[in-house]
Each structure stands twice: as C-alpha cells, then as structure tokens.
Amino acid sequence: MNELLIRNAYVIDPVNGVNGEIRDITVKDGKIVESVGSRAVVVDAKGHLTLPGGIDSHTHICGTKVNFGRYMSPEDMRAGRGRAQPHMHAVSGYSVPTVYANNYRYSAMGYTTILEGAMAPMEARHTHEEFRHMTLHDTMANTLFDGNWSVMEAIAEGDLKKAAAVVAWTLSAVKGFGLKLTNPGGSEMWGFGKNVSCIHQKVDHFGVTPAEIIEYMIRANELLKLPHSVHLHCNNLGKPGNYKCTLETMNRTPDLNDKRQSLYLTHVQFHSYGGSKWSDLCSKSDDIAWMVNRKPQVAIDMGQVMFGKTTTMTADGPMEFNLYRMYHNKWSNHDVELETASGIIPVFYSRKNLVNSIMWAIGLELALQVKSPWQCMLTTDSPNGAPFVKYPEITALLMSRKYRDEELSRTHPDTEKRTLLHSLDRELDWYDIAVMTRSAQAKALGVTGLGKGHLGVGADADIAIYPVKVGDIDPTVEYEKVIKALSQTEYTIKKGLIVCRNGNCLVEGRNTVYWVDPQVPDEYRLENDPEFIKKFERYYSVKLSNYPVRESYMHENYRIETHPDFD
C-alpha cells in the first residue's frame, strides 16, 4: 500500500505528551511508522496545526431514530443541499442530514471516528446499514440496555453474572460496542405512560431502581472487560432541579478501572439545572463540575446547546413527551418492545428565550470549570443541542472570553442573573481542545490501544491538518479565524489515505465497524439457557434465530474479543 510522508507538521498529540512540535509524520499501510522510503507521497503541512483524527464520543447519525427524524422533517431537507461531485453523492439536510452529508461534513471537520450514541438492539440492522455508508469514518454503536427485561430480572434476583451474560450476548448479537443506559428504568415505565422521578423509585413490575440498574451495569461492564465504560444518560433529563439527581448518580459511582473512567455521563448540560420550575431555572454547573473534579472515575461530555434550529432525538421517551407538551409541534414516539423507547421533536433554540440562553451558558460553564479536559469532552449530543457542524464555534467560545462576552450580551438580558458564565476567565488553549475533541474520547472509549486518538508509532494514520499556524493567531481575540480553520481541514487523512482536501472528499474511503464480543463461560451463554429462549419466543415479535446481526451482514468490521473472569 501507499506510503505517506507529512512534512513540517505542527503536531499536538496529547496521548504522547506532544504539545506543538514541528515534526514529520510517516505512514505506511495505514499505520504510523518510524520511517518511509524515498518514494512516499509527500504532503507539506507548512507548519499548520496537525492533530490526530477527531473522535466524536456521542452523536446520533445512524439508525432508525435518526431516519425517522429525516422523514418527519422534509423542511429540514431543504436546508444544506449540496450537488454531487466526482467522489461525493448529492446531500441535503441540516440537523438530520442524509448519511452522506454526515459522512462528508464530519470528514471536512477532521473527524475520523464516530460513535453512534444510542442503538436499540432490536433495530441494530438499520444502524449497521447506515454505518456501511459512513465511508470516511470508523464507527461504533452504543447499545441500549436501559429497559431490558432480562437485565432487570437478573438485577431483581441479585445475579450480577447473569446480568453481565445478557449484556455480553446482546452486544455480540447486535454487534454493539458499548453499554448505554438512557434514563434507566424510565423508558420501561414509559411503556405504561409513566416515568421514574429520580434514581430511587422502583420500576413497576420489576422492583428494581435506576440506582441498582446503574450500579449493576457498571459492575457487569467491568466484569466483561469492555473497552468503554457504562455510557449513561441520567434520569430526569431537562427538568429544573435535576442536578441533585446527577450529583447523586456521580457520587455513587465506584472506581473500578485504573485506565479510564467507570462511568461516562453524556450531555451533562441537560442534567445541570437548578430551580424548581422553568420560571426559576438556573445553572448548577459549579456543583456538577465540583463533583467531576473530585471523582476521577467519571467523565462527562458537554451536550452544548447552540442557538438555531435543530432536532432532538433520544431513547428517553417520556422526556420527549414533556418537550411535546411545551412546543405542541410534530412529535414522534416509539416503544422498542422489551428494550427501550424513543422520541423525536424538532426544536428551535432562541437567543431571546431565557431558558435556551441558560442552557447555552451551562454547557460552556461545564467545560470551563472541569479542571481536566480529559474528563470533559466537546459535544453537542448532535443533533440534540445543535448539529455537529457547530463544533468549531463552540471551540472558539471556549478559547476566547471576548467571544463569550459578546455572545452573552446577545442572549436574554436575565441570563447573567441565572448563570455564572460571565465570571469565568478561563480560556482553553489548543492542547486542551485537542484533548477534548480526540484524545480524551479515545481514552474514554478505551480505543487508544487500538491506535485511535494519537499519532504514536503503530497508531492508525488518522490525521487532520487544519489551515492555521498556531503561533500566528491569538485565539482569544481572533476567534473568527479559529472557527474558519476548524470548519474545514486542509487534509483529512484516514488510515493513510487523503480522504478530504479543503472540504472536498476525494475517495469513497474504507471504514471499519468496531464491536465487542465478550467470551463468557458456556453455562452463562444465553443461547444455551432454555428459560431465556422460552421468554424470548414468547415476548419478542421476532424469532431468536432472526435477532442477531450476522457477521456476513456486516461490511468491514473489527471484533474486539474480551475474556471476562466469571469465577
């Protein structure tokens, strides 16, 4: 295969402790190597900012839910149209764009690895079908276990190994990567029109609490030695006063893994609200950040809200119903049999609206108050807070106090009274940003060892070169240049192949789906458990034999085999 020599790159590679060194990067067969021959293709980086390929650790781009967002929003398809080009399909859509639009736009921003935040196990095939066409990205899918009957039954019996066995079987059956809990317990209650109030209310019929589900799943996750930790969307999303629930969830998290966090809390912005109703909503980001700072076992992502039109979509059915009652607009809702739920609603975040302004401020506050960027990742929970194309703007807001103040002055006049953004002086630097957009993600997902998120020898040659010289601009003042530079790379390199140049994608690309396959002892294999088979055949609408996504169904994929210790 081709050899590649990137000359004169200004490299920031936090995993290997490199902060701004001019060096050459050599690539052979899609991997970074010590040296290459004289016939290597040469790319001149001209001293421009060069980072490992971006990783999005929580986004919604592939799957049934996203697709439903597409077909309930024909008006969204009018936005963001692009014509076909030699190696690019025609695209359309803004907040719920077509698969190719996601593919190209992420690549143009220098991203190379994407994690779909919520895949309902029963509907995994759709996610994998869309993954196949994310040709410029390696992909992985978090699999939902929040309302899984078998899991809750095992927890009610107090049988951790059985709960782990259910997770193991499901993950390898649906080719999932991580264990996701969305409003644990709440999505099952939603099947009966109810929700759970916080983590100590018992789920009807099963008699387990969300707190128990979370704790058992954290322990099962570590028992199965999964690369990623439990990925949690806390209970009570978007309710004023929910920060107490979030704090308690964090406080209960055991520290079970020395390589990464034991619990990943996603879109924490939506879980950091004080007050008791919408009219007295306020920011509690300081409490949340304080807790994150003293708990190395948790990591969070921002879930930043940006002003404008977008579409919210989550497996948290009851929350979406509450949103519907506020907006009275079109709404979709779905119950996934024995597993989970979902809902979708288009929204418009307005600067003139106080609640929206507070939400906007909270996301930034979290990122600025969490001391270690390794514990706070930059996301919008795309497209819930904003479509991912807003990442460069968020980066600029975090790097420039001036830009924040200007934007803050354009929000609702009462925002300052309810938030503390105006009091935060911290301005992140390029190194922090590199951590928050790739290295911390790689560490949190446990894929650093698979060659993701760094540029050391042996790593995958996923590289993004941005058209900016770090020494030449002052990001605290010239934030517009930061936005421009990060919106479009000069080169995006995926596995040693230049896939995107100045926003034009050049090849079809090759992509890999990562999934885990925990090897549990025979007596814990669910396919050998007559009781599980009987229940499955009785309650599911599909046959057990039709349920797993066969490997032959998959495109290129990488199986991560783990060997849990069940004794």
Added chain:
Amino acid sequence: MSTVTLTAKGTHELYLEAYNVTPDAFAGKTADEIAGLECHEGNRKGKLGEYFDIDGNGGETAADTQIIVKGNCKKIKRIGQQMTAGEIIVESDCDMYTAGWMKGGKVTVKGNVDSFCGIGMAGGEFIVEGNAQNYLGSAYRGDWRGMTGGLIHVKGNAGNDVATFMRGGKIIIDGDAFLHVCTHGEGGTVVIKGNVESRVGGQMVKGDIYVYGQIKYMMPGFKYVDDVEAEAVEGEKLTFAHYIGDLGERHSKRKGEIIYGNIYLKK
C-alpha cells in the same frame, strides 16, 4: 411602469422551473439580459430565452416592473416565486409553486393553478381566476411555519389542504374546498363561499374560517356558541353560526380570556 411580455414557446418537454420569472429578477435588465436568466427543465439548466420570446425591458426597480406571460404555461412551475414587488399577469393555466413564498406585489393567473401555489406567502396579492389544486396557501411539507400575510383570492374551487399552519393573511375561495382547511391554524382568515367536505379547522388554535355553504362533516372538536353578525369580505355583512375549537388542543390566553379558533357557518 415598464412591461415585459413573455410568450411561452412550448419547447420544453419536461416541466419548466421558471423561478426567475419575477419582477425582482427582471428589474434593471434589458430583454436580452432577461433572456440570459437561468431556469431548469428537469435537471438540465437552461436560459429563459430558450423557452420564451421576450419583449420589452424591465423597470428600474421590481416595483416598476410588470410581467405579462402569454402562451401555454400549464407545465411551467414557480412563476413569481419569492417576489417582493411589481406585478405578474399570466394569461393561461400555471403549474405548481406559483407565487410561492411571495412577499409583495401582485400575481394574477387567468386560468387554473396546480398545487402548492401561494405556499408560505408573507405578503402581496395572488389572484386566480380559475381553480386551484391542493396545498393552496399552505406551509411547505413538514414545516410548521405557514402563510403569514397577504391575500389569496381563488375565483373557482380549491382542493385539499388549504391554509395548513396558517398564521396570518387572508384566503378567499369563491367556490368549494374539499378536505383539510386551516389544519394547525394559528391565525389568519379563510373564507370559503361554497361548500366544504370535511376536516375544517383540525388542531386549529387561533384564526377564523368563514363558510358560506355547508360543511358536510364538522370536526368533533368544535362547539357551537352563538350567532354573530360579521363581515367576512368587505361589504358583505351576514349572520353566522359561531363555533369554537379545536377543543382537543391547548389554547393560549390573552387578558384572562382563552383564545380559540373560530368557524363561522352562514345561517
């Protein structure tokens, strides 16, 4: 006011997307320049000159430009789309999206129009002497921000889905309409002088619908309250049975009073 006369040659085999036939695009241009404006036949890009004989120059501004379109326009879409001022007179039938997203000025069609005409209109006047098909003065499919201003007057009948998500402005239909009038209405006025089949005002929270003929099947979410005298069209004072609804929806309050959508049915 300067007049530009377009005569359709009928040379297009597919539907012609004449989105540049607006006073805004023609203003300040000579006949030759107008002939060079872009249009689409199917997915092929073409020039207006290929499809129309063009006579006369545009005025200095859109407001002093009048366009008269002659010949058979039955397969021509998007005439007057997004125009802000000036006047267009079409002497035959027109296809879809005529006067779509119009902001000002006046469009007169002497024949019939197809679906999606006057969609998302914000201002101006749109007059159809014949019939209109579906989605007259409606929101774009999937959108929840429909017509906000202006006047649509159809002298014949209209099809289904008139004024979906209407927020303002006025639609007058001299003939009949069929299903779905002012669904999700949030303001504005619809006057139908003929009969309507059913589903009038479904999920409507604000706005007025006047029907001079009969509504064959009334929505169950509407309740009769009283008889009122009202002037739906200037100079026509009539007595109507007044219904409020849609009672299945949430309604906002103003000064302590709940605001409803209104249907006025002529007595």
